[in-house]
Each structure stands twice: as structure tokens, then as C-alpha cells.
Amino acid sequence: MRSLVVGEWEDGAISDATLRVIRAASERGVPVDVLTFSSTMADAAACIEGVARVLLAADEAPNPETLAALLQRIASDYSMIATSHRTAGRSALPRAAALTGNAFLADITRVVSAQRFVRGLYAGSVVATIESTSATLFATFRTSSFAPASRTGGAASIVMLDAIAPFAATVLIDRQAAAQNGRDLSSARIVVAGGRGLASKDNMDKLGVLAGNMGAALGASRAAVDAGYAPNAAQVGQTGKTVAPDIYLAFGISGAIQHLAGMKDSQIIVAVNKDPDAPIFSVADYGIVGDLFDVMGELDAHARAMGNAQ
């Protein structure tokens, strides 16, 4: 049997997330194919280390319902169909699983064997090993838990797929990217995140400027997003994004379990909070009890000085 990774294209290249899912899938020990949606993308996928075969779909940007129908048609060739735990996969893969009578698992963090996987329950409070008996398992993977496959070293063949009738009852009207300071949250090596302690959108914007000056991404707690300080896309946690950067700096974030679920795998966690009893300190490697605006200002001054020195 084989694995199929549904590829994602971002900024003119195969996404880093896809490279990580390819690495995850290859840990099952069976050949890995990649599904692509343009000839440029197919050529890029064919070069990726460890890819056995590239499938080229006729439809360039299928909606989730159409992608699910496409996966239904090819599912019987595969014991697993996987992609990253992002919007497109979370929508299309469970749909395809139901169309084919198979199981769906979300946000897998480790591959134990071809049929055994590890994922979190209860906002990561419990780690579960799951065994699948599904003929084709549909699964999304947490990309921060896997290293990326190399973009080079492969020489896969490309197979064209026949066009599929698009699902016409769902139409994309508009896509709005949230205004973003700094880098892409999911892949940033440094994340600067703010919570309700920032007390205003102005202050969150200042934190965004700090993120920009540090070459970091801006994240936020749900409380800060709900208060309107930051866009939904910046939310880190159980229901937002899961990140695992080198350094995570949390400003004015109390540290609810739902937030910790999204950042506790960071290598170094720094917490700045005026409340010495804030739960965030229980996961922080370095904590400062004090005024977060002082620390923000001092870090910004350092970042600017280093930027000017370059």
C-alpha cells in the first residue's frame, strides 16, 4: 500500500507544511505519492526527496467538496491520505473519509507505525496512541512536530489525473488576509504573542511593530482576539494555530490550558506578566514579573539598534 500527501502551494513553491507532512508520511515505511494542482507544482513535487510518484489533478484550485470527490476516486490505491492540519485539509479530508466509508484523524503529532499514530486529546492534556483499522485512513498532521523533507534529491514520475466535475453548490466569494505584522505565524522561528494584559489594540499594534523589528511573527491569545486587539488568524491555542518556534515570548498572557495547547512545544518560552501567579509561568523557561510595556520597549530598542548596526 501507499500513502498520498495532498500538496499545498504557497508563495510560488511547495509549502514548508507539505514538506513536513511528506516526512511524516514516509515514516510509515510505504511509498509516498504527492497530489498536485498545476504542472509547475508537479515538477517541484517530483524533485522532493522520498516522493515516489506525483499525481497531477486537472483542477487548479478545487473547493473542499470537489477535492473530496477527487480523493474519493483515488482513495482505494492508498492506505493513508494525509495533509497538514490547516483549513483546506480539515475541510476536505473528513468529507472524503465519509464518502469512502473511512476514518478521519486530526492533528497527528507522531507516527508509531503504518497504522499507529499519536495525537492529543483535551487540548493536549492527554496524549493518545491510536490504532487505525480503516482501509484508507484520512489524517491531518501537525507540521511543527515533523522535520521537512528536502526539496531536492527526488526523481518521481508524474501521472495525470482525469478532470472531475466540480461541486458547484459551494462558491468562494471573497478571501480576506488579515493585516499582519511580522512573519507567517506557523513557520516563524521567533513568536511574540500578546494577551488581554496588553489592554488595547494600540498596544497590540506596538507589539506587532516589535515583532516586525525582531523578524518575528505576532501571535495572540483568544482573550486578546475576542477583545478585538488582534485578528483571528493570529490566535494561538486549541482552536487557533499550534506553533513550536525556537523562542515564544508571551506578553500579558495568563496561560489558560487552551492557549498552552498551542505553544507548549516551543523550545524556549518567555513570559512577561504582572501577576506572579499567572499559569503561564508554569511552562515558562524564563519569567519576568513586571510591567510588560517596559520589557517591550527595551527589546524594541535592542532590536532597532541591532538592525541599524547591520
Add this chain to the structure above:
Amino acid sequence: MTMKILVPVKRVVDANVRVRIGSAGTVDTTGLKMSLNPFDECAVEQALRLREAGIASSVTVLTCGLPVCQDVLRTALAMGADDAVLIDTASASPDSLGIARLLHAFMITDAGADAYGLVLCGKQAIDDDIGGVAAMLAALLGWPQALNASAIEVAGRGWLVTCGDDAGTATWRLDGPAVVSADLRLADPRRVTLPSIVKAKQKPLRTLDAATYSFPLEAQTRIVEMSEPAVRQPGIKVADTAALLGAIGSQRLFQNVGA
């Protein structure tokens, strides 16, 4: 308007309870506070608002599980849902597909799928964190779907739904009846009042036996082991920014400056 809205809900360990692994190596929920899944609560609220706006005629809440799950159905009835259904799964423990199949079977055999203009549920349950049922049910019905919705309005014979996605939001037009899953932002749930709790006890709550739907409910995934995640080594408090820079190293903290 005769369109009905179906809101499938789940009873879960309350969001404020810290779940731990017991001596048997599993999560023992005995004695833990249980609640209506918060995302489902938002779905109930939005469904009620659509009914109050005259867009829908009634709101039915449904859950699959044991009789003890009636408490969350009563909560939804107290919020204002018109009637409730418990599909008793007895000793079976269906996975996401099993739940979607039960919901589908209920819809086509009870009032008929055509009676419903919308299925609205939470985007994920906060216990298993999978979020698969909405898309699975949409697949079985052949209906359009929109997940993680933060806004919904009626549009002709269908719906206009704004959904959170990776980089911002996306707005989808869904033609005809649809399955939509709710983000917490979709609607802030109303508080349940004492008179409404009393009134909810008079509202219809039916119990159906899952076994009457003749398909197997065995899950295709099973948990073979549970553990608690590794605890991080305790950290240290540092006095100020200078001490922080000294501890982490300025080069490491500012590795991306200008990059």
C-alpha cells in the same frame, strides 16, 4: 418559513476542568463537571437567532450517547431550542463517521432531510479535538459545507458564510441546504434563566435506539494507550530585560533581525 434547523451537540468535560489520566491508564470522567460543548453552545445560539429572525421555524437539538447526556439537551432546550432527540448508543462507542451516519440516518428517516435547511454544529468537540463530523455529515447528505464559521446569513435559497482560515477569513456562498460548523465567535450564547430551565422540562425530548438504524457502529480507530504529556522542566524568574538577554543570549533572541 417551514425550514427546520438541526443542531447536533456533544456532552463533554467542562472546559475549565483539568483532565488527568487515572490509575487504569485512561481518563475517568466520573465526578467531573460535564457541559454542553462550548462550540455547540454557540451553534445553538446562532440557530435560535435565525429562528427569532423568522428565517427558520424550529430548532431541534440532538446528541448521540448514553441517557446521561440528556442534561446537555435540557440545557439547549432551556436556551430556547424547540425539541430534543437522544440517540442512545448503548454499549457502542462510534467514531466521527459513526456519529455522522447516525445523524444522517435520523435526518432521512425522521422528518426527511428536505425538512432541514441547515445543520449547525460546533467546529470541534473539546474532548477529542477532531472536528470531523460536520464535513462527514455534509458528505453523506451531498450538501455544501462551511467550517469554522464566524458569521452566517441567509442568501436566496442558501447561505452566505464567513469562515476563519489560515491567513484571515474566507466567505463562501452555499446554495441550498448546508452543514455549517461554528467558531466561538459565531454567536455569544445567552444565559439560561431559572424560568427557562423549568419550562425546558416540559419540552419534548425523544429517545431513539441507535440499533434501529441497521448499520455497524464499530469505530475504525481505537485508543491503545493514553498518557500525560512530558512536563517541562521548571523555569526561572529573571529580574528584568537585561537579565533575560543574558540568560537567552542576545544573538539567539535577535537571530532574525534584518533577516
